[in-house]
Amino acid sequence: GAVVSQHPSWVICKSGTSVKIECRSLDFQATTMFWYRQFPKQSLMLMATSNEGSKATYEQGVEKDKFLINHASLTLSTLTVTSAHPEDSSFYICSAWGLLVGTDTQYFGPGTRLTVL
Amino acid sequence: AQTVTQSQPEMSVQEAETVTLSCTYDTSESDYYLFWYKQPPSRQMILVIRQEAYKQQNATENRFSVNFQKAAKSFSLKISDSQLGDAAMYFCAYRLLPNTGNQFYFGTGTSLTVIP
Numbered sequence: 001g002a003v004v005s006q007h008p009s010w011v012i013c014k015s016g017t018s019v020k021i022e023c024r025s026l027d028f029q030a031t032t033m034f035w036y037r038q039f040p041k042q043s044l045m046l047m048a049t050s051n052e053g054s055k056a057t058y059e060q061g062v063e064k065d066k067f068l069i070n071h072a073s074l075t076l077s078t079l080t081v082t083s084a085h086p087e088d089s090s091f092y093i094c095s096a097w098g099l100l101v102g103t104d105t106q107y108f109g110p111g112t113r114l115t116v117l
Numbered sequence: 118a119q120t121v122t123q124s125q126p127e128m129s130v131q132e133a134e135t136v137t138l139s140c141t142y143d144t145s146e147s148d149y150y151l152f153w154y155k156q157p158p159s160r161q162m163i164l165v166i167r168q169e170a171y172k173q174q175n176a177t178e179n180r181f182s183v184n185f186q187k188a189a190k191s192f193s194l195k196i197s198d199s200q201l202g203d204a205a206m207y208f209c210a211y212r213l214l215p216n217t218g219n220q221f222y223f224g225t226g227t228s229l230t231v232i233p
Contacts, residue, residue: 032219038160043208043223091160097219106212106221108162 002028004096006109013084014117021079021112023094029074030096034106035067038091050077074098084116121211123224130199131232137184138194138227140209146217151185152210153194155203156226165207168192196229204231 003026013019023033032051036044048069050056056069066088068080077096081088091113095106120143130136142151153165168176168185176183180200184193196203209224 032215034220036221041206041226041228043225044162044221046220046222049218049220093160093162095162095221097215106219110159110161 002026002096002098002107004030004094004107004109006092006094006112008112009110010113010115012115012117015085016083018080018082019084019114021081021092021094021114023077023079023096023109025075025096025098025107028096028098030077030098031074032097033071033077034095034097035069035077035079036093036095038093038111040091044093047079081114084114086116089114089116121209121222121224123209123227125227126225127228127230129230129232130196132199132201134199135195135197136199136229138196138207138209138229140192140194140224142190142192142209142211142224144190144211146213148214150212150214151183151192152212152221153181153183153192154208154210154223156206156208158205162208166194199231201231201233204229 005024007022035047038044047062048056048058050069050071052071058064071077093111094109097106122141149170151168155163155165166178166181180197182195206226208226210221212221
């Protein structure tokens with residue numbers, strides 16, 4: 001099956017710094033990638049939709065200047081949390097969708113745990 | 118707006134017994150996909166079962182089956198012969214078709230405990 005990786009799996013940073021999270025589709029070309037945020041014992045909240053070569057589309061309430069998303073290639077999307085603060089601490093999950101792997105499912109990455117001190 | 122509701126925050130089942138998890142959703146679309154995902158403590162999302170809205174036949178995947186009632190916008194998951202490894206958080210999800218956005222919308226989740 002299709003594999004999606006995320007790096008890093010866990011990151012701790014100081015308040016005010018920026019953190020970049022990578023999402024890679026390892027064996028297929030991901031036309032679209034999605035970024036989710038999950039608080040402890042809560043559901044996944046869609047943050048943004050990213051199409052290769054285009055600007056990301058952000059969900060209502062998500063600050064696009066704070067959560068920078070880049071989808072420069074068909075196998076890589078990055079989420080940069082700028083000027084991170086403790087309230088940005090969360091679990092971030094990406095998912096990828098590509099025509100080659102079918103049109104009826106997406107593949108999720110293993111997630112990245114961000115802790116901002 | 119698409120919303121997905123799981124009214125059971127927690128459920129428990131005896132090992133080898135059957136349990137049903139509830140899910141309702143709201144949408145104005147006529148065609149879409151529905152999914153159940155399992156999230157174990159590792160937090161990796163694992164696809165359990167999926168259903169295309171245009172199919173009337175309920176999806177089945179080994180011990181997992183769904184009861185899809187399109188008119189009622191209901192999509193419940195039945196787990197038969199429950200096993201200890203089934204213990205996890207279960208999320209019901211609704212997904213738009215690729216030509217209408219492709220986004221997933223998740224329910225609030227049901228935490229399933231399997232009692233030995």
